Amino acid sequence: MQFLIEQSTTLLKSRSGSNFKCLVNGIHLVSRRSMSQSTSIPRKQQRVRDHGFDDYMEVEKKIRKVLKFQDLILSQPSSILSISRLDMMSRRLGFKQFEAGRFILKFPHVFEVFEHPVQRILYCRLSRKSQIQIQQENQALLEQLPEAVIRLRKLLMLSNTGRLRLEHVRIARSEFGLPDDFEVSIVLKYPQFFRLFDAEEARNKYIEVVEKDPDLARCAIETAREKEYREKGADAENIRFAFIVNFPPGFKIGKYYKIAVWKWQRLPYWSPYEDVSGYDLRSLEAQKRMEKRAVATIHELLSLTVEKKITLERIAHFRLAMDLPRKLKEFLLQHQGIFYISTRGNQGKLHTVFLREAYKKGELIQPNDLYLARRKLAELVLISPRKAKVDKALVSYRRDGEEQEMDGSKRDFLKNGFNGFATSDSGYHDEEPDGDLDSGVEHNGGSTDYSDQENVDANDAFLSE
Secondary structure (H helix, E strand, O other): OHHHHHHHHHHHHHHHHHHHHHHHHHHHHHHHHHHOOOOOOOOOOOOOOOHHHHHHHHHHHHHHHHHHHHHHHHOOOOOEEEHHHHHHHHHHHOOOOOHHHHHHHOOOOOEEEEEOOOOOOEEEEEOHHHHHHHHHHHHHHHHOHHHHHHHHHHHHHOOOOOEEEHHHHHHOOOOOOOOOOHHHHHHOOOOOOEEEEOOOOHHHOEEEEOOOOHHHOOOHHHHHHHHHHHHHOOOOOOOOOOOEOOOOOOOEEEHHHHHHHHHHHOOOOOOOOOOOOOOOOOOHHHHHHHHHHHHHHHHHHHHOOOOOEEEHHHHHHOOOOOOOOOOHHHHHHOOOOOEEEEOOOOOOOOOEEEEHHHEEOOEEOOOOHHHHHHHHHHHHHHOOHHHOOOOHHHHOOOOOOOHHHHHHHHHHHHHHOOOOOOOOOOOOOOOOOOOOOOOOOOOOOOOOOOOOEEEOOOOOOEOOO
8 A cells, every 4th residue: 555655656746747847848938939020010110201202292282372372363253363352361271461472472483463553452363384384284184084084983993882972082183183073074974984873962972983894903003013024024923912112211121020021912812993792701811811902902092193192081081982991091001111101291180192113202203294284383383482573662562560571571582482381271172071981090200110120122122032
């Protein structure tokens, strides 16, 4: 009996020792796994600034204000407006008292100030160069109407149901190169392509594509992949589902992040024009494909615009119709090599999304006639006011009771030109309507930092192994 007790005690000690060793090894194994790095793209990332795009938006900030004043002047019967009335009407644009006169003096190549020969009152009108620019833009808009029809058809095909709200398309008409009366000149003019629904209420109208054309269901990134393969002869399997990645200057990437991007580039996904309603999207693999499909959808949406850029707030209008993520800004920051979000242009209240591959050194790589016509207005804005022929009597003009205000205006005009003015508008011509779409927009800047980092060559097009 005593012998059996001794043997049992020895056996228990040996088992407890082995169990203890297994437990210790398990603890070490868990600790090692917790210290390993994930090879998936992080959900939250800091935005790295690209000064090329931000400088572009600084000029755009001035252009937006100029366009507002142009609309005010052109809305008058004779296209002229007195300075006093202009000052009163500019309050709706966020200008303070007497600030409108100071603003137009900063751009003498766009606005012309003259004194009425009879009333002896200062009036404002568009300059000759500005009128020519508007005519050229309108002419370019008319000439590209066939392309605008195709863009609108493809935009509707990106929707799950093949229809979009007319109000959402109207707000973004300038970005897609559509005329102001596109409902009549395009939608109703081509009944074989488009039709309207719920015409009783204006805000509930929907545009629907009559039939999806398979020939138009080809994304711009597919054309870019084909061009890349023909020029460089890259491995077709490596670029079959890849996007052109060009990280901003100063963006640093660790080796685990690079592996994550490498894996993501080879992940298959469904085309934005493909109907996925019949697929089972509950699996983890299907969710990853849908996330990459959302990247392809936004990429195609930007490719359809005239200037390859659009505000994040206007993308949010199409979120539900195109199965885009709820937190759009956070989602786009995961792919800073494909898109860039600029907060310049409206004191951080507006977010402009650029397609990085379409720009080089702040200019569109493949410009179109409408883009070139619009950039001529930027050239007029950037010309120094000192080169303009301005009547000295107008510059030294003082209204009763506002000597100090006009003195400040002259100093700004003669010394600072058009630099350093503030703006608070929210778009080209339209105010964004209040919607129920949560785009996850928030302002956060700065740079990013990772452990075990290495610089990425920003000139690489497709990120390969």
